[in-house]
Amino acid sequence: MEKSIESIWKEGFLQKNAMVVPKLNNLYNKKSIHIIDKFKRMFKINLNALVVFSFVVLPVSFFVKIPVMGIMMFILFNVIVIINKRLLKGLDKIDKNVSSYQYLKSFDTWMQEQIAINVKMSSYIYPYVFIAMVSGFWFSNDIRETSNRILGNYQPDMIYGMPIYWMASMFVIIILLAIFGGRIYKLDLKIVYGGLLKKIAELISDMEDLRTE
Amino acid sequence: MSSDFYTVSILPYSGIIIKICRAYTDSQEDFEDYYQEVCLQIWRSKDQFRGDSKWSTWIYRLSLNICLTLIRKKKKTRQFFNSDAIDHTEEGEENTAFSNENLGLLYEAIKRLSEIDRAVILLYLEEKPNKEIAEIIGTTPNNIAVRVIRIKERLKKILDGKIN
Numbered sequence: 298m299e300k301s302i303e304s305i306w307k308e309g310f311l312q313k314n315a316m317v318v319p320k321l322n323n324l325y326n327k328k329s330i331h332i333i334d335k336f337k338r339m340f341k342i343n344l345n346a347l348v349v350f351s352f353v354v355l356p357v358s359f360f361v362k363i364p365v366m367g368i369m370m371f372i373l374f375n376v377i378v379i380i381n382k383r384l385l386k387g388l389d390k391i392d393k394n395v396s397s398y399q400y401l402k403s404f405d406t407w408m409q410e411q412i413a414i415n416v417k418m419s420s421y422i423y424p425y426v427f428i429a430m431v432s433g434f435w436f437s438n439d440i441r442e443t444s445n446r447i448l449g450n451y452q453p454d455m456i457y458g459m460p461i462y463w464m465a466s467m468f469v470i471i472i473l474l475a476i477f478g479g480r481i482y483k484l485d486l487k488i489v490y491g492g493l494l495k496k497i498a499e500l501i502s503d504m505e506d507l508r509t510e
Numbered sequence: 511m512s513s514d515f516y517t518v519s520i521l522p523y524s525g526i527i528i529k530i531c532r533a534y535t536d537s538q539e540d541f542e543d544y545y546q547e548v549c550l551q552i553w554r555s556k557d558q559f560r561g562d563s564k565w566s567t568w569i570y571r572l573s574l575n576i577c578l579t580l581i582r583k584k585k586k587t588r589q590f591f592n593s594d595a596i597d598h599t600e601e602g603e604e605n606t607a608f609s610n611e612n613l614g615l616l617y618e619a620i621k622r623l624s625e626i627d628r629a630v631i632l633l634y635l636e637e638k639p640n641k642e643i644a645e646i647i648g649t650t651p652n653n654i655a656v657r658v659i660r661i662k663e664r665l666k667k668i669l670d671g672k673i674n
Contacts, residue, residue: 300612302635302662302665302666302669303635305612305613306613306616306635308610308612308613309610309612309613309616310525310529310613318521318528318545319541319542503550503554
């Protein structure tokens with residue numbers, strides 16, 4: 298007579314080897330290496346994407362006749378990539394043979410240094426991007442002609458040949474970008490790597506709990 | 511995770527965790543990963559246990575949810591890297607985890623069911639009452655009763671002639 302699935306289930310699990318409990322010790326090792334490898338992969342992909350983007354922006358800027366902006370952005374993107382590739386080398390130096398907790402802590406230290414450097418750089422990067430954009434439009438004949446057509450006979454107040462209110466507004470924007478550059482970078486970071494960084498923080502916190510329990 | 515917590519609160523229920531993890535994995539390595547992840551999540555979420563249900567019911571529910579999340583994540587990764595890989599592994603791999611051949615075949619058949627049907631039949635085979643299964647799955651006991659009959663018929667069809 299054919300066996301019922303209930304009896305197959307019961308009989309099968311009566312045998313000892315059907316219920317061997319796996320060991321738990323390797324979990325954190327695997328998790329920490331996996332998460333950091335994932336971060337490295339994402340970081341490298343983003344840097345490479347930035348290089349590709351800079352090489353797209355450059356010819357496009359010439360095509361749309363704002364080459365000043367294109368050149369400035371090209372330089373900026375590549376400087377960011379070079380600096381961050383150097384920072385990445387520090388990450389490769391982290392020893393994988395230490396305990397998972399030490400490995401994650403080393404990574405966290407590296408991450409904090411990396412964030413601190415980028416926060417400082419952001420105070421210059423965002424104003425630079427703004428200046429690049431304004432310069433691009435300022436030195437573009439086509440855009441000047443178009444704006445002249447739109448604005449008609451409008452003449453801005455000039456002091457020493459400079460449109461003073463326009464200059465003052467731009468100066469305020471540049472100062473604000475310099476002040477808030479770090480915060481904008483942190484927001485950027487949260488959007489791109491937020492999930493991953495949260496997981497790493499949780500893992501470290503778990504392991505710290507483990508050490509105190 | 512402290513060894514005390516593991517020994518007292520998880521190990522007595524490791525049987526069901528093992529059975530659930532086996533039903534959602536195709537290899538020993540995956541099975542061990544899923545088991546470890548379930549144990550870790552139980553430890554992490556232990557403070558969320560409010561005593562509304564039995565500790566064992568809570569473990570069942572958590573184990574199922576974690577396995578379902580992991581299996582979905584894995585499917586997404588596979589689809590991203592290689593859409594063909596899913597069919598090869600699901601149909602090609604044999605369950606070598608059990609020395610009892612019939613149990614191995616039953617597990618193979620269970621793995622062919624939908625994710626939710628797998629959960630239902632596992633709980634049924636563990637002799638959980640329909641009310642408790644319904645509570646874990648999030649449906650009504652009547653629905654579970656009908657579903658179990660349908661699943662058993664499907665399993666019988668799959669296993670037809672294969673079981674000694």
